[in-house]
Amino acid sequence: MSRTITTRTAVAISAVVLLLPLSACGGDAEAGSGSTVTVTVGYQSRTINTVTAGTLLRSLGSFEKQLNALHDGVHYKVDWQDYATGAPITAQMTAGKIDIGSMGDFPLLINAARGKQLNSPTRLVSVTGYNLRGGLNTIVTAPGSKLASLKDVKGKKVSTSVGSAADGTLVRALQRAGIDPDSGIEKLNQQPSVGASALTAGSTDALSQFVAWPGLLAYQGKAKAIYDGARLNLPTFHGVTAREDFAKQRPAVLEAFLKAQAEATDYLNDHPVDAAEKVAKATGLPAEVVYLYNGAHGIATFDPAIKPQLVSALKQDVSVLKSAKLTGDVDVDSFVDDQYVKKALGPKAYAERLATKPAPAASEAWPRGASKTVTFNSPSQLLHYVAGHGDALRAAYVPDTTTGTLWFADKAVWVADGDKLLPFVAPDTAQAYVAGHGGARVVPYADALERAS
Known part of the structure; x- marks a missing residue:
């Protein structure tokens, strides 16, 4: 819609939608051998930090394969429902029409609050993409x-x-x-x-x-x-939420989903360029943009484990939603439930994933026609490469000097500090660096390229 909606009006509309009468769940929990069960998954195709539970997962067919491997005499059908934001997914979940959904951290809290309010509780069962500093x-x-x-x-x-x-x-x-x-x-x-x-x-x-x-x-x-x-410097993330009744009635189905999510996560981490191309094809987004977030050194790190840092951040987020009168208190500890993903991955593998850390920030160039990017030890080295290759590149990426957030090299704010060429996402971050380093100054991208070459 094109007209502006005030916060109060939007909240009122959301409340009406969320209070729609409850209906039967997506899958019939009483279904027996030889019957067909539909599992309904709500996802956000263009919110690309949820791709391991949505767009990429769907394109790989991993969930359907895991369901077929259950061999429980039930025929499963997956109904993929695509939404622009998390709010309608929550509305459908609390109405019993979506079994599993993915959304960002703040919508997850609203999901928890609405589920409790409407006596249709949901649980956070895994994480998709995250950034420990908040760069999403x-x-x-x-x-x-x-x-x-x-x-x-x-x-x-x-x-x-x-x-x-x-x-x-x-x-x-x-x-x-x-x-x-x-x-x-x-x-x-x-x-x-x-x-x-x-x-x-x-x-x-x-x-x-x-x-x-x-x-x-x-x-x-x-x-x-x-x-x-x-x-x-506060973590932001996206995660997977499931209706509590669905999780209890069909734990094997939820575990199949989480196994499939882990497969999609490994595929993205092992084949970042190919994964970006698949997501781009499915969403219409430029692959260069998908890679900015989901690439080997992208803004997001993908791991289904529910890390303690993310749970802590979720608890801090509650006060922001309360001040906006979007929720009351949210019992985050009861909302978070990692038993299903722990069982799906196995205790040892889950513990290993909990201990993993994001890859160090690095500069990357994506040559045209290449199935892999080229990584550099410094932004200056990347600029030297860009200066010599020009139109032969699809994209070039650099991490912010202060935060590590990846950005397009030609869109970054560049600072010359002696022989060093330093990129920043935003002007004020660059100016803060200049203020603390005598002789440093902001330079145009063209000048940075010339200096590097």
């Missing part, structure tokens, strides 16, 4: 905008999706900048696609969104970053 969310503005930092948005129109992780990033970032999130800006509650159009049309001054919107708009030349969510 970014605030952008138009390319020609004079806005250069978060402080510049005071009194301006900012589009976001209220109740989303991107909204949480906006609220926290404004608070740290000394701006009241309620009165300091004019917040527009919009779907990501609507907000993106509003930014392009000039009807909003900035956009705070989750993957893959900021990267997509930057790649298309329709936006520039003014705030890297990783500056908050």
Whole structure:
């Protein structure tokens, strides 16, 4: 929809949708041998940090294969339902119409709260993609905008999706900048696609969104970053939620899903370029944008294990939703339930996954026609490579010097510090570095390339 919706109106609409009468679950728990059971999975194809529980998983056919391997005399059918955000998935889950869903951390909390409120409890059963610093969310503005930092948005129109992780990033970032999130800006509650159009049309001054919107708009030349969510240094993630009654009635089916998710995760980690191409084909997103988030050194790390850091972050998120009057208290400990993924992977493998850490940030170039990217030890080395290859490259990526958030090399803010060439996602992060390093200065990308060559 094109018109702006206020927060209060959006919440009221959500409440009405969520209070729809409950109906039978997607799969018939009483089904016997020879019967057909439909398992309904709600996912967000273009929210690409959920691909191991949605887009990529679906394209690989892993879930269907795992279901066929159950050999329990039941014929299983998977109904994949694609949504733009987590809210409608929650509405359908609490109405008993979706069995398994995937969404971001803030929507997960709303999912937990609504499930309890409507006596249709849900459980967080695994994680898809995460970033321990918060780099999955970014605030952008138009390319020609004079806005250069978060402080510049005071009194301006900012589009976001209220109740989303991107909204949480906006609220926290404004608070740290000394701006009241309620009165300091004019917040527009919009779907990501609507907000993106509003930014392009000039009807909003900035956009705070989750993957893959900021990267997509930057790649298309329709936006520039003014705030890297990783500056908050608070984990953000996406995860899988299941209805409690479904999990108890069909644990083998849920475990089959989680085994399939683990397979999709391993495939993404082992074949990042091919996985990006598959997701791009299924979603219509440019593969270069998918790789920015899901690549070998991408913004997101994929692992189904529910890490303690993520649970801790989830508990911190509750206060943000409470202040926005989107939820009351949420019992995070009772919502998190890793028994199914632990059984699906095996205790030893699960413990190993819990102990894994994200890959170190690195610069990468993606040559045209190549099935692998080229990795470099420094951004300067990457720039030297780019200067010599030019149009032969599909994309070049560099990690922010301060936060490690990957960004497109030609969209980054570059700083020359002696012989070093240092990239940053946003201008204020670059300026903060310059202020603390005598002689360092911001240089145009073209100058950075010339220096490197």
